[in-house]
Amino acid sequence: MNSKFCSLGIVSSMFILCITSFSTLLYCQEKGFPFPDEISGWKAADEPQFFIGDELFELINGGAEVYHEYGFVRVDTMDYLSGDDMISVEAYTMDDSAFGIFTSLTTEEDQRLEIGNGSTFSDYYLMMWQGNVLFAITAQFENDKTESTLKSFATTFAGLVKPGGLPEMIGILPRENRVAGSEKHIVGHLGLQNIFDLGSRLLPGFEEGVAAKYENGDEDYVLIVLKQENESAAQDGIATAVDKAKDMSGVSATMDQSLLTLDRGDGNNVFAAAQGKYIKIILASTISPESIEKILRDH
């Protein structure tokens, strides 16, 4: 009897949540993304498709893993047609903010837009995150209307999802000299690998991380900050990195007053140090010792 009331309570809650969602943000993930039948003259081609959880592998094979790392829940897809032309839309719902997966898939070289919580345009496709949904809007053919058309799609979709916020840890990244749009939120080894190819081999574990590119005159570098469980774990992480670097060919590791330096022999060096419960990593080709010290010791 108790379990029946519990189940009824859960179902009622979900129903109320969906009704509330309908009135305030229109997207209720239990029902699937509400693709409009028409956007700017483009008509929805067919019924939407959706893939939930592990089914994502059927849609994008091995590309699914990075989405799962960022908390993938479901993806809804729809094609829109205009004559012989087509625009494909994929709406990825994540279990929390879609900011992280958005940063993993975009770069600072993409044109930044002011649509949704964050968006970029590049040649033939537009990426946008709004709340817990990542949108990938792809044009089949590129022409002089592609950008404006994709923007109209993005604007429409942004209006259907409640906006979200940035992960708190982004606030740790210094603002000075930071390259706009280069910020990354990292939650696992695939996200780290995307920024720093040796990262997951040197530093097998972390709770959460952020990264960004910086330009300061002649000094360009990437700063990565990885949160560990505590100060001791951060120091152990550096010690582990030193050991693992010794087994890597083409990489020489030195420790000097708790600063780890990896010389990769190709001009791209790595500097890392523990600061409290964080491991800070700098990827740079030309950077002064003074700058390294300042960056790694800054609070």
Add this chain to the structure above:
Amino acid sequence: MKKITRREFAAGTIAAGALAKTAKAGQFFTAEEKPAIASVTGPDARKNCRSAVTALGGMQAFVKPGQTVDILVNFVGRIPAAHTNPEMFHEVVALCKEAGAKRVRVISWIEENRRKQNKLQEEILKSGVEFHHVDQDTPGLWQTMEVPRGEKLKQIRMMKILFESDVLIMLPCFKHHGSANFTGSMKLFLAATPRQDNRKFMHQERSKYIEQCIAELNTIVRTPDLIVVDAMEILKTGGPGGPGNVVTPQKIIAGTDQVALDAYCAPLLDIDPAQSIQITKANALGIGESNLSKLNIKEINLA
């Protein structure tokens, strides 16, 4: 005729007489002259492809009259840079037919509704080439293989047909991959293992060992007779399916050593082959040669 493995050829154990049988008159190659890799740059994928294969001795060096040729391609993704270049595919088919192939087939387990989403499928149908679908749910079409030298990959199913082909030609599309860093010649063998096994064995622990598994997979695969890599357009981000940034090196690269080809192509994605787990592990396992300075590489510019 005994299949010649790559290692035997490299070791120069083939008698001059046997070598002469595979060479067209006027195009006799010694082991020293024949390049291990032929890389052709130019705007025309078909011309690039023909030039690359010719530089390796022509398709007649790989396909004998009357043989059946099986082809593996990259089907994933609607973005042109995400799947094998259709023009390159057409040229490979044409070359096989000119060499006297009795039958040319594309083999794949990818379901029709996934395949029909991209232009490659459309072009395969237009070409009239036989499409051989290997159903993932039919047990008799697959064989479970142990991986004796696998540390992370212990077993996996592979298509039986792969080991029954007269000639196996692989047409990888070189591109970024979100889990494995890149997809190249070695990784294309996942097209011969079913999706369920890929997920379970190759992408174990959230793809933590995918690159090592790719290398270990290549210890049990059938040696490809020819590999022609599509690097006309490269998906530089957002792989394997896109969307993502696309660059256009306009290259077709041919060879028979999947490790060497991946090492040669890696810099196209700003990847250092010496730091790539896929490449270094495969080299250590003796699958192929990643030290390009040891290889005869022919580069042709048709631009």
